[in-house]
Amino acid sequence: MKWVRENLSKVCLIAAIVFFLVTASVSSYRAGNEEENDSVAEVAIQNLAADVHAPLSGVLRSISSFFGDLVNFREYAVENEKLKQENAELKKTLSETQVTQEQLEQLEQLSSNFSYIDHSSGYREVAADVISLDSSGVYGILTISAGKRQGVQKGDVVVGPSGMVGRVLSVARNSSKVSGIINSSTSVSFYVQGKENLIGVVTGDGKGALKGYLLDNGKKIEEGDLLTTSGLGRYPAGLEIGTVTSVNKDKTTSQVSIHVAPSVDFYAAGIVAVFVEEKE
């Protein structure tokens, strides 16, 4: 006891180190376990931080977007013209390929006759702001302004304006922590758009991009191919993941590995949507 009193600072230091190591172990176990929820203290801190972060991030985003607009106004004018052209082309394509109302009704009738269950339905989207993020770009963690109150649950899928962002890691009252697809512990199965028989899995490469492989090595994938979620696992089908930047084939194993640039820019994703499962 006397020794403890004499070396109080050392004892406190050791206690703190042990405490943080135990916390980290429990936290890593929880992160990997869908059923486990965060502790009351963690949720309380997340609530408090989100209440302060949310207005601050709004102000900062307005300031940065104002200065960004000032600096890039010429680029925006050119981009605007391009988008107008693209819009006109898309409208034309849409009118050419649109399924008529009658055909749609027929298809719905057919699906009900076959008792087909559509797994993509049963979700509603909740919009949220990105209020803070891990600035390293290595671990891909961000906080959004939607939580339990908005119906968000652990494991829900988060999408940005241009594609997949990631999955909800933990939920507080008005905020949630999201693990991005660039996180090396996240895996997503994909289809190659336009080549639906090509299927594979991508995961974060720890460099802010994605790496993956094809399940069937005989198939051909090319640079520039667009990847979308396959619908296998918890991710709904058809969400844009990214574009293939390089393809490598291992000569001995014949395995095709790819590198992918994610569609979403994590630092620019100001607003996201969470796919919340609708309860009946």
Add this chain to the structure above:
Amino acid sequence: MVARRIKLVVFCFICFLLQGNVAHYFSIRGGVPDFILVFILTYTYLDDTDSPDGLIAGTAAGLFRDICYGQITGTSPLLYLAAGGLMIYMKRRLNNESRIMLFFVTAMATVLTVMGQWLLYAAFTQTLPDILRVLLRLPGTLFWNYLLLMLISHILHRRRRRSRFLV
């Protein structure tokens, strides 16, 4: 004493907010300033009494950081604790006023937190983020950390000379 502690908590909370909202705007090749680390290093560097207040506040900010936008809760405070301890240790043994000593300690603390984060992440998640990416972040992070540390300590030094108050 109470006023000083309140100031300390407020500064610490500001650093935590800046880290989550502002840091990514200053990215140089992925390297961003670590405001919480700068806070801990500045406080322990300027504090003549060697009180653990700055270390405790910084560690708490690290815990907040992990809870809000870290994957594993507990790794940041551990590393901030080590970085603060390193500054106290080096300050006692080397020339306190030397800029080289300050740079040396900032560099060591930055390497410790960046690499430590990578190692602990790998240990707890059993996944290995790319080491090259982590190493490439180091110069940018070190540049910002040292710049901020020099700037803040210079301002506070001048203020302290005038008012004889710490922080």
